[in-house]
Amino acid sequence: MSDLALDISLTVNGERVSERVEARKSLVDFLREDLGLTGSHVGCEHGVCGACTMRVNGEIVRGCLMLAVQCDGATVETIEGLSDSGEVADLQAAFEQRNALQCGYCTPGMIAAAQDLLKRAKETKSVPSRDEIREHLSGNYCRCTGYHAIVDAVGFVAQARAGGKK
Amino acid sequence: MKITDDSPSVLSALDRPNSYIGRSVPRPNLQRLTQGRGQYVSDVTLPRMSHVAYLRSPHAHARIVSIKADAAKKAPGVIAVVTGAELAKVMTPWVGVLTHLKGLKSAPQYPIAVDVACWQGEAVAAVVARSRAEAEDACELVEVTYEELPAVVDPETALDAKTPVIHAALGDNLCFERKLDVGAVDKAFAESDAVVETTFMFGRHTGVTTEPRAVVADWNEGEQRLTVYQGTQAPHMMQNLFAKHLSLAEHQVRVLTKDVGGSFGIKVHTYADEMATVALSKLLKRPVKFVADRIESFVTDIHARDHRIKAKIGVNNDGTITAFEIDDLTGIGPYSVYPRTSGIEANQVVNLTGGPYTCPNYRAQARVVFQNKNVMCQYRAVGHPIAVAVTEGLVELAAAKIGMDPLEIRRRNLIADDAYPCASAAGLKFEKLSHHESLAHLDTMMNYAGLRAEQKKLRAQGIYRGIGFASFIEVTNPSAAFYGVGGARITSQDGATVKLDAQGALIVATGVTEQGQGAEAVIAQCVATSFGVSIDKVRVITGDTDNTPYGGGTWASRAAGIGGEAAWQAGKALRGNVLAVAGAMLQAKPEELDIRNGIVVDKVKGTERLSLDELARVAYFRPDTLPPGFQAELMATRHYVPRAWPFAFTNGIQASYLEVDTDTGFVKLLKHWCVEDCGTIINPQLVDEQIRGGVVQGIGAALFEQCLYDERGQMLNGNMADYLVPMAAEMPDIECGHVVSPTADSELGAKGAGEAGTAGAPACVMNAINDALRPLGAQPVTDMPFTPGKILRALGKV
Numbered sequence: 008m009s010d011l012a013l014d015i016s017l018t019v020n021g022e023r024v025s026e027r028v029e030a031r032k033s034l035v036d037f038l039r040e041d042l043g044l045t046g047s048h049v050g051c052e053h054g055v056c057g058a059c060t061m062r063v064n065g066e067i068v069r070g071c072l073m074l075a076v077q078c079d080g081a082t083v084e085t086i087e088g089l090s091d092s093g094e095v096a097d098l099q100a101a102f103e104q105r106n107a108l109q110c111g112y113c114t115p116g117m118i119a120a121a122q123d124l125l126k127r128a129k130e131t132k133s134v135p136s137r138d139e140i141r142e143h144l145s146g147n148y149c150r151c152t153g154y155h156a157i158v159d160a161v162g163f164v165a166q167a168r169a170g171g172k173k
Numbered sequence: 174m175k176i177t178d179d180s181p182s183v184l185s186a187l188d189r190p191n192s193y194i195g196r197s198v199p200r201p202n203l204q205r206l207t208q209g210r211g212q213y214v215s216d217v218t219l220p221r222m223s224h225v226a227y228l229r230s231p232h233a234h235a236r237i238v239s240i241k242a243d244a245a246k247k248a249p250g251v252i253a254v255v256t257g258a259e260l261a262k263v264m265t266p267w268v269g270v271l272t273h274l275k276g277l278k279s280a281p282q283y284p285i286a287v288d289v290a291c292w293q294g295e296a297v298a299a300v301v302a303r304s305r306a307e308a309e310d311a312c313e314l315v316e317v318t319y320e321e322l323p324a325v326v327d328p329e330t331a332l333d334a335k336t337p338v339i340h341a342a343l344g345d346n347l348c349f350e351r352k353l354d355v356g357a358v359d360k361a362f363a364e365s366d367a368v369v370e371t372t373f374m375f376g377r378h379t380g381v382t383t384e385p386r387a388v389v390a391d392w393n394e395g396e397q398r399l400t401v402y403q404g405t406q407a408p409h410m411m412q413n414l415f416a417k418h419l420s421l422a423e424h425q426v427r428v429l430t431k432d433v434g435g436s437f438g439i440k441v442h443t444y445a446d447e448m449a450t451v452a453l454s455k456l457l458k459r460p461v462k463f464v465a466d467r468i469e470s471f472v473t474d475i476h477a478r479d480h481r482i483k484a485k486i487g488v489n490n491d492g493t494i495t496a497f498e499i500d501d502l503t504g505i506g507p508y509s510v511y512p513r514t515s516g517i518e519a520n521q522v523v524n525l526t527g528g529p530y531t532c533p534n535y536r537a538q539a540r541v542v543f544q545n546k547n548v549m550c551q552y553r554a555v556g557h558p559i560a561v562a563v564t565e566g567l568v569e570l571a572a573a574k575i576g577m578d579p580l581e582i583r584r585r586n587l588i589a590d591d592a593y594p595c596a597s598a599a600g601l602k603f604e605k606l607s608h609h610e611s612l613a614h615l616d617t618m619m620n621y622a623g624l625r626a627e628q629k630k631l632r633a634q635g636i637y638r639g640i641g642f643a644s645f646i647e648v649t650n651p652s653a654a655f656y657g658v659g660g661a662r663i664t665s666q667d668g669a670t671v672k673l674d675a676q677g678a679l680i681v682a683t684g685v686t687e688q689g690q691g692a693e694a695v696i697a698q699c700v701a702t703s704f705g706v707s708i709d710k711v712r713v714i715t716g717d718t719d720n721t722p723y724g725g726g727t728w729a730s731r732a733a734g735i736g737g738e739a740a741w742q743a744g745k746a747l748r749g750n751v752l753a754v755a756g757a758m759l760q761a762k763p764e765e766l767d768i769r770n771g772i773v774v775d776k777v778k779g780t781e782r783l784s785l786d787e788l789a790r791v792a793y794f795r796p797d798t799l800p801p802g803f804q805a806e807l808m809a810t811r812h813y814v815p816r817a818w819p820f821a822f823t824n825g826i827q828a829s830y831l832e833v834d835t836d837t838g839f840v841k842l843l844k845h846w847c848v849e850d851c852g853t854i855i856n857p858q859l860v861d862e863q864i865r866g867g868v869v870q871g872i873g874a875a876l877f878e879q880c881l882y883d884e885r886g887q888m889l890n891g892n893m894a895d896y897l898v899p900m901a902a903e904m905p906d907i908e909c910g911h912v913v914s915p916t917a918d919s920e921l922g923a924k925g926a927g928e929a930g931t932a933g934a935p936a937c938v939m940n941a942i943n944d945a946l947r948p949l950g951a952q953p954v955t956d957m958p959f960t961p962g963k964i965l966r967a968l969g970k971v
Contacts, residue, residue, distance in 0.1 A: 045209070048215075050383050051467040052466060053467065053893065055894055058383055099207040099208065102203070103199050103203040103204060103207060104199055108203065108206055109689030110433060110434050111211055112382075112434030113383050114207055114209075115207075115209040140901075141904070144901040145902035145903075147900075148381075148893070149901075150380070150866075150898070151866045153867075153907060154899075154904050155904070155907050156865065
């Protein structure tokens with residue numbers, strides 16, 4: 008039983024949000040239920056499947072392992088924000104061209120995780136190998152694709168961003 | 174017959190101008206999914222919507238003595254607490270039997286347990302509240318008194334006289350039994366140069382769809398109509414079942430299926446908690462939402478594959494396989510799942526074992542028993558992974574015994590490519606398969622000789638790599654022989670309706686459903702090609718029983734082969750109708766016109782005559798200008814069901830290359846290959862991705878996945894931390910190749926491709942592990958999943 012609710016203010020996809028939330032509510036439930044941001048998906052609610060991967064203060068997190076009240080003052084970016092800003096447009100296009108998604112339920116989290124890898128790669132001026140891509144995405148469960156197409160799509164964008172491919 | 178490798182095929186019979194058949198066009202529905210703008214059932218909210226949480230039995234088998242709900246009913250946000258007995262007044266129970274599986278029996282199952290709970294996880298009460306959290310809070314306040322009953326857990330002893338009978342009215346714990354004896358099995362074994370016997374074990378595992386099962390039921394008392402938003406593979410089947418068990422007419426029920434977060438056979442069954450949710454909506458006269466959480470998914474989503482198979486093969490020194498014999502025992506939980514039954518998997522094992530080979534002597538026994546564990550039923554590739562692992566495991570053990578190369582023994586026994594049509598020892602009818610062509614293609618594609626040389630070289634360095642194969646057949650495009658003949662209202666036919674809109678674009682409604690496999694793309698490709706427009710002018714509607722033709726949905730690899738053909742024919746029919754309008758407008762003979770790239774042209778010269786936009790304008794807004802008595806019909810429907818063959822069998826062969834760490838028992842998958850023949854390939858990319866995803870699902874079964882139960886029927890690893898699934902880092906790249914033998918049963922010639930990967934992968938991973946370990950004198954491993962511990966035991970290291 009929880010009567011405890013707290014007021015939080017945060018920035019979600021560039022918009023300032025102030026809400027009263029139950030202390031026990033996870034970040035992903037808050038985003039989905041209170042803000043209607045259903046692009047972040049709930050797969051396991053115990054931090055294994057990665058379907059709720061999103062960005063908080065620039066780092067990818069599991070939306071199910073963080074409480075909404077922990078995000079007071081934070082900057083949260085979900086797939087809706089990443090899409091609208093165009094930040095992951097090339098990744099999305101590559102996923103579509105390569106059919107790197109089937110049911111699409113894991114895809115928002117997968118793209119957030121892939122974008123994290125590609126950002127790191129840019130900082131170190133490196134292009135991740137297939138094995139490195141597989142390793143980085145190893146916390147994001149996909150039952151449909153068998154991962155091969157996802158690795159292809161992320162690899163393609165990694166090359167393209169490094170100037171290797173168009 | 175012709176070989177293609179990840180490249181568009183050229184299909185003369187379907188070679189219309191601007192044909193999309195054989196082209197890897199991207200799926201039309203992907204952008205909304207990559208942007209997080211899909212609509213899964215778990216995303217659906219409705220006015221006045223309430224949420225249900227189910228209180229589930231902590232015992233595998235227990236009498237429900239009493240349920241005290243007073244405190245729960247007073248809890249914040251609670252709308253109702255409902256027991257099984259109360260809900261039984263709203264919804265009738267069901268029994269999962271099919272008449273063509275002779276003797277199959279089961280007990281009535283209720284949406285919520287009445288009197289007795291038969292597995293750990295069965296719902297015993299429902300709490301409906303304003304939010305799921307409040308419903309879960311109140312569940313903790315419901316006091317249930319149980320009298321624990323002895324749990325039947327081990328299939329091996331389920332039929333023993335001293336084992337309690339789960340459903341007394343059934344008399345025993347036997348659900349279904351089948352025996353088959355073809356040829357002269359005993360004589361063949363007696364005369365064989367060698368006989369190999371072993372026992373194969375298959376771990377009980379489950380689908381772990383990324384989106385758990387989800388349903389929003391909305392009974393509108395004012396309309397006397399039920400609308401159910403459900404992540405399902407078979408909307409029309411569910412429409413029938415909801416209506417039947419709520420005593421409604423089917424037209425009072427609408428099932429809507431938008432995006433579905435993974436299915437694989439998990440979402441094609443009747444689940445007690447989903448039925449209960451629908452009944453609760455009727456009872457409470459308001460929308461009720463149920464989304465299984467991951468913990469309850471593990472104990473309620475159907476499990477599959479829990480089989481123990483004693484198996485035997487006879488072989489001569491020249492490689493001739495003389496006989497197969499299997500004895501299958503499987504425990505399917507306390508109920509045969511409705512309406513497809515839990516007898517199908519064992520039945521398939523009997524049907525499919527030995528299927529690729531000419532061997533005429535085959536004996537099989539299968540027994541399906543009840544137990545107090547979660548229910549088992551059809552999951553991707555139903556029975557195939559078991560039959561293929563048994564067959565191919567035996568074939569490679571036999572090859573090793575007589576010292577023959579594993580591909581060579583297959584060459585000597587696979588049904589010849591020019592032997593069709595023919596039948597297997599079990600009686601399966603094959604129209605046209607290509608085992609030898611597929612094998613030859615695989616041999617080249619993987620550079621088998623080169624890999625063997627590499628393997629030999631590395632062995633000298635103490636590195637143990639293995640190569641394993643699996644030839645297979647796959648049941649696709651099922652006719653009514655699967656379910657309809659057994660009395661189930663599960664249709665095998667499917668339909669498509671194509672409508673020309675007022676700007677010359679097409680709207681297609683189809684009875685098949687999109688589970689992510691790309692059905693919408695395939696349907697659009699078929700219609701765009703047979704009608705004659707570019708694919709961006711085709712919009713596909715699926716998953717709505719009010720607005721799509723009556724159809725079966727997606728299961729048994731039927732959507733492309735059956736739904737695609739219906740769409741192809743509907744597109745053709747509408748082309749005829751449109752050309753009749755064009756003929757009237759142009760004062761030309763319709764048969765001398767065609768539609769190409771959205772424009773009516775002279776069939777022979779290709780001269781452009783009329784745009785579809787203009788044709789639609791006239792037909793819809795100026796019909797007064799058309800000849801008297803002429804009526805334009807700009808909507809056409811066609812249906813299709815396979816008639817010439819009960820099933821369109823496909824075939825193929827897979828190979829696995831892996832390395833076993835003999836110190837830790839870990840298996841590293843290096844590469845996987847699959848050559849398969851699904852007939853006409855409508856979209857090569859989608860076929861390959863079905864193969865790849867299927868292979869990885871099969872690898873999960875081979876290496877990781879198992880629902881572990883203790884002796885009291887408690888599932889021990891029902892969460893994603895303890896139940897391992899394949900993740901990206903452990904999976905290999907998968908190379909696909911194709912041989913194309915179209916079925917003549919349809920104009921399109923497409924067979925199914927959805928399950929081939931899962932069918933063959935466990936077998937070839939098993940064979941590759943045994944190939945790697947053979948020089949070390951290890952006992953062959955035959956007990957899936959092949960965990961490091963089992964491999965170390967096989968090596969005698971622990």
